[in-house]
Amino acid sequence: MSTVAEAVASTRPDVGGAGRRRAQAQTRRSVKSVIFHLAAVAASIVVLYPAAWMVMSSLKPSNDIVGNTSLLPETWTLENYVKAFGGIGGVEFSTFFGNSVLLAVLSVVGTVVSTTVVSYAFARIPFPGRNAMFAIMIGTLLLPFHVVIIPQYILFNQLGMVNTYLPLLVGKFLATEAFFIFLMVQFIRGIPRELDEAARIDGCGHGRTFVSIMLPLMRPAIITTSIFTFIGSWNDFMGPLLYLKRPDLYPLPIALRQYVDQTTTSDYGAQMAMAVLSLLPVLIFFVIFQRYIIAGVATQGLKG
Amino acid sequence: MPMTGAVPAGPPPTTPFQHVLGPDGDGEGPAIQVPAPRRRKARYSPADVRAGFAFVSPWLIGFVLLTAFPMLASLYLAFTDYNLFRDPQWVGMENFVKLFQDPRFLQSAQVTAIYVFIGTPIKLAASLGAALLLNMKHRGQGSYRSIFYVPSLIGASVSIAIVWKAMFIDDGIVDKIQTGLGFPAGGWVGDPGMTMPMMILLAVWTFGAPTVIFLAGLKQIPAELYEAADCDGAGRLRKFWNITVPMLSPVVFFNLLMETINAFQVFSSAFIISGGTGGPAGSTLFYTLYLYIRGFQDFRMGYASAMAWVLVVVVGLLTAVLFRTSRSWVHYTGDEK
Numbered sequence: 001m002s003t004v005a006e007a008v009a010s011t012r013p014d015v016g017g018a019g020r021r022r023a024q025a026q027t028r029r030s031v032k033s034v035i036f037h038l039a040a041v042a043a044s045i046v047v048l049y050p051a052a053w054m055v056m057s058s059l060k061p062s063n064d065i066v067g068n069t070s071l072l073p074e075t076w077t078l079e080n081y082v083k084a085f086g087g088i089g090g091v092e093f094s095t096f097f098g099n100s101v102l103l104a105v106l107s108v109v110g111t112v113v114s115t116t117v118v119s120y121a122f123a124r125i126p127f128p129g130r131n132a133m134f135a136i137m138i139g140t141l142l143l144p145f146h147v148v149i150i151p152q153y154i155l156f157n158q159l160g161m162v163n164t165y166l167p168l169l170v171g172k173f174l175a176t177e178a179f180f181i182f183l184m185v186q187f188i189r190g191i192p193r194e195l196d197e198a199a200r201i202d203g204c205g206h207g208r209t210f211v212s213i214m215l216p217l218m219r220p221a222i223i224t225t226s227i228f229t230f231i232g233s234w235n236d237f238m239g240p241l242l243y244l245k246r247p248d249l250y251p252l253p254i255a256l257r258q259y260v261d262q263t264t265t266s267d268y269g270a271q272m273a274m275a276v277l278s279l280l281p282v283l284i285f286f287v288i289f290q291r292y293i294i295a296g297v298a299t300q301g302l303k304g
Numbered sequence: 305m306p307m308t309g310a311v312p313a314g315p316p317p318t319t320p321f322q323h324v325l326g327p328d329g330d331g332e333g334p335a336i337q338v339p340a341p342r343r344r345k346a347r348y349s350p351a352d353v354r355a356g357f358a359f360v361s362p363w364l365i366g367f368v369l370l371t372a373f374p375m376l377a378s379l380y381l382a383f384t385d386y387n388l389f390r391d392p393q394w395v396g397m398e399n400f401v402k403l404f405q406d407p408r409f410l411q412s413a414q415v416t417a418i419y420v421f422i423g424t425p426i427k428l429a430a431s432l433g434a435a436l437l438l439n440m441k442h443r444g445q446g447s448y449r450s451i452f453y454v455p456s457l458i459g460a461s462v463s464i465a466i467v468w469k470a471m472f473i474d475d476g477i478v479d480k481i482q483t484g485l486g487f488p489a490g491g492w493v494g495d496p497g498m499t500m501p502m503m504i505l506l507a508v509w510t511f512g513a514p515t516v517i518f519l520a521g522l523k524q525i526p527a528e529l530y531e532a533a534d535c536d537g538a539g540r541l542r543k544f545w546n547i548t549v550p551m552l553s554p555v556v557f558f559n560l561l562m563e564t565i566n567a568f569q570v571f572s573s574a575f576i577i578s579g580g581t582g583g584p585a586g587s588t589l590f591y592t593l594y595l596y597i598r599g600f601q602d603f604r605m606g607y608a609s610a611m612a613w614v615l616v617v618v619v620g621l622l623t624a625v626l627f628r629t630s631r632s633w634v635h636y637t638g639d640e641k
Binding site for chain 2: 033036037039040043044047048050051053054057065066067068069114117118120121122125126127128130133136137140142143144145146147148149150151152153154155157170171173174175176181205206207210231235237238241242252253254256257260261268271272274275276278279282283286290293294297298299300
């Protein structure tokens, strides 16, 4: 590639030194650009390889997965997916999938409702203790959550909530996701105060101002929060592992783990097919919402 | 009123409103009567106070019920023997003494320390490198950024842990490539000396999230600084060292803090790859995995609570040290942002 660029540069009519210098600079730029893209494409291949390997393996016959160095299947098959859809121990795959969807959707609803309300209070309503509470809230971001799982388990166990989805959802409705509150407070602080103050002067209470002025303006932050909550809930493993002991309640990660435990290595094909099916919604989400996801991640570090 | 409990539970707040929060945390009437001592007028309209507490109540209730109270409860349990079926028996310091004589605990601490202190710097170096690459002026940067971010989305999932295991297992693809290159092989999953590199590789693979954060930080550095340096004839290395590094240091600090804290809490990938045992030979017995085994398989909940508090103290100390040292290497520009 660089030789092409050089050739192009050298055939240029030599209009004094300036033209040559420019041509040289251009050559250097295009050489650099080629090197950059080679490096970036190589890195992309390395980064995507495990995911590609997973997808391709799911399309290979089960006994041809582990040792096969070729990425593409020699014989393509959908047999693994047929087996995966059959489910585990009498529970169909669609049940696990439905459980995951239910948990994720309710988590999103809970998190969005609670964090929008709470962040409005932190960002816009002056009340005593607000700054202290905000500081404590930020502090919980740094807290290893393992310190609360044992007492939480004892609590939910005593309330008879084991084998229900409540332990996984109550926290979402009670705004325990401090990061999203932080994200939304930052977002609200960027909204001109005049907008909600005008509403307040016109006689709107905080409830009305929040619902009719703030909520519509907070849409981007709500979308970001929803996406991250959905993905977080979808991939969550420890929560369901602790609280759900009945197969018909399992979401996908637990079902997948159960499947791996029950089958031997010879059944890698169906494991891969289930792994692909489990990740598919997350990847589809990413393709659709990547702008919001990347923007959401990027805001974390700034003003942190 | 559940709110009153919130105040003493948290760390001592050092805010202008501390005096208002004293013994009477509900902040209803007395808050208004408290005269502002100095700088700030602490006068709130009753409507604001009512609305404020109403709007903040989900968090307040959640904090008290699901964070503050459980933290105190686990602190109590750490000094007891408790198995979920009998009442907790007070045993004093016994759990902590036993912890430091428990070879499995010591091993889990060691495994986690290696993972945190070796894996995190490698991951951050990789993500800083990637961010510098993505910050160059070339076409297609958006696509590369998206591709690099994909592993961060799925890296913690059970699916990827299964894939990882299948790739690194004996006779697996990594093993085959190694054999092809003439290296001694046998798979990484079953080799106690190789499981840690495998786990660190998995962590490094998810370098995309810190990369995106680094990149956002790089984009915030004013171009004028580089232009001025160009005028002064500064070389590329000089510009990197004297402009990029100090200007990016707050973001480096943030990533370092968050990645370190997260690395302490790795669980699901270790659980899946070792089948919940932390094997082979305890080489993937991460701290949280051992905590889970003690608390939820052996039902030694007092012991596990003691472990949890040791983790909190260690992470807290490390955070404090990071914050303390940050004064000498994190550079904040004068203005807000």
